[in-house]
Amino acid sequence: MGTKNFPQQVKKFEVEAYKKPKNLRDRELRKTHVAFSGSPLKHPYDPKKVILVPDPYGGNPFYYEFNNDDISYVEKLPSIVNVDGETLNIVRLWVKRMSTAVLCTAFFVGETKPEDYEKK
Helix, strand or coil: CCCCHCCCCCCCCCCCCCCCCCCCCCCCCHHHEEEEEEEEECCCCCCEEEEEEEECCCCCCEEEEEEEHEEEEEEEECCCCCCCCHHHECCCCCCCCCCCEEEEECCCCCCCCCCHHHHH
């Protein structure tokens, strides 16, 4: 599944520059933050949140949703190109530890039958 399964109104946006932390080289950032990489998207209805799609062209469609206030630093990574020549920005977000975020993944709804487990 590609990005076509995500909300269609969501548009990509340019990464806003965050102030570079002084302790980036001291590895202090790694003690207080966790890094997440992917393609950033504007949230469809909440301007105080950002959506991050880790693998926009992959077969496992999922995304993260972070509050802007929990992101301390953004690094721009090399962009990726699809087969049509369209490029997507890739970034690394440094998110404060113990922040609340959302991991959203798609799944098929259905019932499991006891005999499905017995056949294994």
